[in-house]
Amino acid sequence: MNFNACNLPVRKAHVEAILAARKMTLEHFQDLSYDATYVYFCGFGHLSAVAEHLAVPLSEFFVGQTESDLDDGVKIARRNGSFKREEIRDGVHYYTYEHLVKTNQDPGLMALRLDLHSDDDQPLRLNEGHCSKEIVYVARGVVRVCWLGDNDELKEDVLSEGDSIFILPNVAHSFTNHIAGEKSEIIAINYR
Known part of the structure; x- marks a missing residue:
């Protein structure tokens, strides 16, 4: 697999948590490249294959991937300020x-x-x-x-x-x- 083409990053801690729920680690996957912050997938096909192998929905890899909208673990919504x-x-x-x-x-x-x-x-x-x-x-x-x-x-x-x-x-x-x-x-x- 050409790791230079692996440009779909998912936070490493998140992937490790998904794997831990399946009693696995990154070392169980020879075709994954990663650094201290991210695991790199070689496109959605690769990510889909890993999700299928783990028997988890593909969406699990994207939960929590956006920057948090919390302020020190809290978010306040004001009266008349919402939809x-x-x-x-x-x-x-x-x-x-x-x-x-x-x-x-x-x-x-x-x-x-x-x-x-x-x-x-x-x-x-x-x-x-x-x-x-x-x-x-x-x-x-x-x-x-x-x-x-x-x-x-x-x-x-x-x-x-x-x-x-x-x-x-x-x-x-x-x-x-x-x-x-x-x-x-x-x-x-x-x-x-």
């Missing part, structure tokens, strides 16, 4: 989403604050589910939660302030104000 969006489902104003703190150090984590706008008087509109696990905490109000259970059976329950719920990936669900005219707020933590 917000409105969700409209079939003409019904469902939610206002507000992102809470995000960091490139944990890209699989998404924390949201949601104001609920719809209530039991409006037709139910489930989402399609999403690829992450979700924990939802009712911060204010009384919330009706609906979801599709086994065999696409519609299930529902009522959550009060301080209650929480865990939802598996790909489970279609929805939250609405349970009491017409009273606004509710939930905190949703999505993670992989």
